[in-house]
Amino acid sequence: MKIALIITAQGELGERQLGEISYFINQSELVDPEFEIWRLAGAAPWIAENNLVALETHFLTAPQDLLLFPSGLRGTELATRLASRLQGLAFCGATKMISAEQVTFSRPIYGNAMVGCFSAGEKPWCVCVSRSSRPGALPAAATQKMLQLSNDFPPWLLEINRLEDIPRPALQRARCVLAVGQGVETLHNMERVKVLAQKLGAETGASRQVVMNAWCEMDRLIGMSGAMISPDVCIVAGVSGAAAFSAGIRDSTLIVAINNDENAAIFSQADVVIVDEMMPVLEALAEYSTQ
Numbered sequence: 001m002k003i004a005l006i007i008t009a010q011g012e013l014g015e016r017q018l019g020e021i022s023y024f025i026n027q028s029e030l031v032d033p034e035f036e037i038w039r040l041a042g043a044a045p046w047i048a049e050n051n052l053v054a055l056e057t058h059f060l061t062a063p064q065d066l067l068l069f070p071s072g073l074r075g076t077e078l079a080t081r082l083a084s085r086l087q088g089l090a091f092c093g094a095t096k097m098i099s100a101e102q103v104t105f106s107r108p109i110y111g112n113a114m115v116g117c118f119s120a121g122e123k124p125w126c127v128c129v130s131r132s133s134r135p136g137a138l139p140a141a142a143t144q145k146m147l148q149l150s151n152d153f154p155p156w157l158l159e160i161n162r163l164e165d166i167p168r169p170a171l172q173r174a175r176c177v178l179a180v181g182q183g184v185e186t187l188h189n190m191e192r193v194k195v196l197a198q199k200l201g202a203e204t205g206a207s208r209q210v211v212m213n214a215w216c217e218m219d220r221l222i223g224m225s226g227a228m229i230s231p232d233v234c235i236v237a238g239v240s241g242a243a244a245f246s247a248g249i250r251d252s253t254l255i256v257a258i259n260n261d262e263n264a265a266i267f268s269q270a271d272v273v274i275v276d277e278m279m280p281v282l283e284a285l286a287e288y289s290t291q
């Protein structure tokens, strides 16, 4: 099986992409794999169109069974659009591949609650791997190819606005977050939570239940469908700890969970556990922090 590892960035980020794709390969069961590393390089690497032209042109001279892209928006876009051009399969967020009699790819589904296995369709398989912070060992005997991107803009591209300079939303930048769930019980309590968060020097976040009740703005939603946060301290109050919410706070350094149910799932993720009514505890914490 011929496999290309597509690296879209230079330097440290490029090496991280390589580690991430190698991790996918290490997890997979591959029959007779032959590896090539394709490094995309050029003056304007963010123009997907130029990447696609370079990939498609090179693919025609060196066809592959499997093309592996790094995680993230860029990898997703390139994998999906290249599959469409080559009339192959696009698959995103893959954790591993089994190439036995029937080739399958797996990835987490239903908010990480289950793992789904999907049988592969038409080749080539353009697969964007899932995010991994653990770099895998590079496959032995991988040959390297440099794919030069055109420096010309496609004719339909009139203007480019770089988004890197736009600051990330406050919730994602915050060093301290107070995230509340359905346990907050009323809009009135939610208003009070916002005041307490200010006293604690925290940004307010909310579970989907709270946002759906219109007790809090949509841009405060934390979890799979909202913001993925990584504060130093995350205080989670009145949240049950559903997988879809928990995914959003897992990169926090310290998680303090408050819940009146001692069996709440959120406690398994917490560093500090407080079994109590959330509002009196938050009042006390805010009072303590202002002293």
Ligand SMILES: Cc1cc2nc3c(=O)[nH]c(=O)nc-3n(C[C@H](O)[C@H](O)[C@H](O)COP(=O)(O)OP(=O)(O)OC[C@H]3O[C@@H](n4cnc5c(N)ncnc54)[C@H](O)[C@@H]3O)c2cc1C
Residues within 6 Å of the ligand: 110, 111, 180, 181, 182, 183, 184, 206, 207, 208, 209, 210, 221, 222, 223, 224, 225, 226, 237, 238, 239, 240, 241, 242, 243, 244, 245, 258, 259, 260, 261, 264, 276, 277, 278, 279
């Ligand atoms: C595809 C999909 C995507 C989703 N994406 C998200 C997402 O991004 N973010 C998200 O949050 N959810 C998401 N959900 C919903 C998620 O599965 C849960 O339903 C939701 O997170 C539950 O919110 P909650 O914990 O606030 O409410 P509940 O599950 O109702 O939990 C409330 C908790 O508060 C506790 N409590 C009650 N009263 C008090 C009190 N007075 N003091 C202390 N504790 C109290 C209870 O013991 C309970 O544990 C998604 C679901 C699906 C299917």
